[in-house]
Amino acid sequence: MTEKDKIQSQEPKKDYYIDDESKNMDREPIVESENYKPAGKLKDKVTLITGGDSGIGAATAILYAKEGAKVAFTYYSSDNDAQRTKERLEELGSDVMTFKGDVGDESFAQKVISDVTSHWGNIDVLVNHAGEQMYQESILDITAEQIDRTYRTNIFSMFYFTKAAFPYLNEGASIITTSSITAYKGNPNLIDYSGTNGAIVSFTRSLSQNKEIIDKKIRVNSVAPGPIWTPLIPATFPEEALAGWGKSGALGRPGEAYELAPAYVYLASDDSSYVTGQTIHVNGGEVING
Incomplete structure (x- = not known):
């Protein structure tokens, strides 16, 4: 392969969107930007992303591939999204595993x-990203089954993957969780989901102070997205709730998945070597204390 071929193979497709589960969206979520400039920050690193087939997870997987990482990701049901993301990562020259x-x-x-x-x-990098949310007008409508499902996906999974991965994490490895703005300001229609994200923030802070983690020089941090336009949003909220969705921040618009992904690169790379137990808020200008 010539150097020109290598460059061309890494150019993003202008129409690369994950849209398998978003047919009722007014616009498709954008997971890749043409403006990102990779610098080999994750060259030959082994990375694992839960929920990496679409949205923020796919956007992160793409940047990890661009930065030279090997990428494994899990997904729950959408074979089309998973295959599309896998093919894009392979186009970028990454070794890929899907589960x-x-x-x-x-x-x-x-x-x-x-x-x-x-x-x-x-x-080298474990990204605990997979999550789900269910909109309910009343707490009386939140069933025991829903609570179990939300907590099992959003917080139990982080314990399971971290426990299983810990013996294999290299010294200086990075664990990254995905929390949410709802952990800090709540959401009246996502009560159980908000609760799991509060747990994720505490999990992140506590894990970063664990002696076994510290002895291996592993850093543990979180990214807390604000309103990001992903397939999860129209699948969760009723149509009438989407009219002004994501416009309360200083930037006055919802974000795109690709605008989150650089935060995950930063936390995975040596650029964040003095950062642990922290949360990066990528939310379009919502001022969050804590």
Whole structure:
């Protein structure tokens, strides 16, 4: 392959969107920007992203590939999204592994870690990103089954994947969680989801102070998205709730998935070598204390 071919193979497709689950969107979520300039910050790093098939997870996987990483990701159900993302990562020259399953099942987490480490050895970056939310007008409508499902996907999975991965995390590795603006300001129609994100923030802070983590010089941080236009949004909110959605911040608009991904690169790379136990707020100008 010539140098020109290498450059051309890394150019983003202008029409690269994840839209398998977003047919009722007025516009498609954008997971890749033409303006990003990679610098080899994750060259040869082994990275694992839960929920990496679409939205923020796919945007992060793409930047990791551009930065030279090997990328494994999990997904729950959308084979089309997973295949599309996998093909894009391979176009960028990345080695890729994909895993379909339920992150809320500990045996799935153990199998993913086992397969990744058997294939690539140890792990350098673990991104606990997979999550789900369900809109309810009344707390009376939140069933025990919904609570169990939300907590199992959003917070139990972080324990499962972190526990399974810990023996294989290299010294100086990075663990990144995805929390949410709802952990700080709440949401009256996403009560159980907001609760899980409060737990994620505490999980992140506590894990960063754990002696075993510190002894291995592992950094643990979180990214807290504000209103980001992903397939999850129209799948969650009723149409009437989307009219002014995401416009309360200083920038007056919802964000795109690709605008989150550089934060995950920063936390995965040596650029953040003195950062642990912290949360980066990428929310379009909502001032959040804490």
